[in-house]
Amino acid sequence: MMVAVNDTQVNPTKTKRILIIGYSFSGQTSGLVRQIMAALQQAGHEVVKERLTPDPALKFPTSSIWACLAMMLTTFLRIRTPIQALSPVCFTGFDLIILGGPTWSYNPSGPILSLIDRDGKRLFAGQTVLPVISCRGYWRMHRWGLVRLLVRSGATVPNCIVFSHPNREPWRTIGVFLKIAGKTPERWPILHRHYTHFGHSRDQQDEAARFGTLIGQALSRNQSLAGIEFHTPLALP
Ligand SMILES: Cc1cc2nc3c(=O)[nH]c(=O)nc-3n(C[C@H](O)[C@H](O)[C@H](O)COP(=O)(O)O)c2cc1C
Numbered sequence: 001m002m003v004a005v006n007d008t009q010v011n012p013t014k015t016k017r018i019l020i021i022g023y024s025f026s027g028q029t030s031g032l033v034r035q036i037m038a039a040l041q042q043a044g045h046e047v048v049k050e051r052l053t054p055d056p057a058l059k060f061p062t063s064s065i066w067a068c069l070a071m072m073l074t075t076f077l078r079i080r081t082p083i084q085a086l087s088p089v090c091f092t093g094f095d096l097i098i099l100g101g102p103t104w105s106y107n108p109s110g111p112i113l114s115l116i117d118r119d120g121k122r123l124f125a126g127q128t129v130l131p132v133i134s135c136r137g138y139w140r141m142h143r144w145g146l147v148r149l150l151v152r153s154g155a156t157v158p159n160c161i162v163f164s165h166p167n168r169e170p171w172r173t174i175g176v177f178l179k180i181a182g183k184t185p186e187r188w189p190i191l192h193r194h195y196t197h198f199g200h201s202r203d204q205q206d207e208a209a210r211f212g213t214l215i216g217q218a219l220s221r222n223q224s225l226a227g228i229e230f231h232t233p234l235a236l237p
Pocket residue numbers: 023024025026027028029030071072075101102103104105106107134135136137138139176180199
């Protein structure tokens with residue numbers, strides 16, 4: 001049964017249905033989203049998970065420095081990455097949709113852009129959507145553009161989770177580029193002193209789990225997600 005609270009349709013039961021849908025190229029977004037999902041399930045919510053599958057498949061890491069540069073250029077031009085059809089369950093309506101994906105050249109990733117082009121209105125219209133962004137550090141344009149696309153599809157976007165890699169610049173950018181190109185910068189002479197780890201830290205994973213708990217509590221109490229502080233020093237160091 002649905003009742004209207006503050007002009008929106010709210011499922012009054014404590015247990016909510018949540019769709020977690022998204023894409024992860026090098027495993028960083030999926031690591032964060034896994035923590036959020038576990039916390040939501042622990043709180044008793046029903047979670048449906050859908051992974052976007054590029055077709056043809058994308059391989060991480062890329063095969064060379066040149067292939068990595070080509071990927072940076074095509075993603076800067078917002079060239080879409082074709083994806084396979086979604087499972088029919090994705091279109092059954094949810095209390096919350098969590099949309100996870102990385103930043104690619106200041107934009108949402110190609111699979112997410114394809115998803116919104118092809119299924120945006122059918123999937124997101126009338127739904128509450130919480131984006132989860134994983135990036136090395138430059139996320140503002142991505143967040144702005146993504147929220148705009150989601151709202152145009154008919155979604156309500158009450159908040160947004162962003163995690164950036166905790167390394168310092170310029171090592172973060174150099175390290176991410178080399179990692180995507182299939183190198184191991186954390187073992188290179190000199191570089192290894194400044195770049196010890198690719199991607200998000202264990203503390204950030206724990207922070208994602210804490211966010212999941214807060215989301216679960218807000219949903220159970222029929223509270224808006226807008227009031228949750230996701231902009232913390234651990235998420236955005
Ligand atoms: C083609 C490409 C372009 C990227 N561009 C950006 C960017 O503009 N800003 C940024 O902060 N990170 C950028 N990144 C880094 C990723 O957003 C970051 O490594 C993220 O954690 C990857 O998440 P994933 O493993 O879920 O794919 C880029 C990565 C790739 C592969």
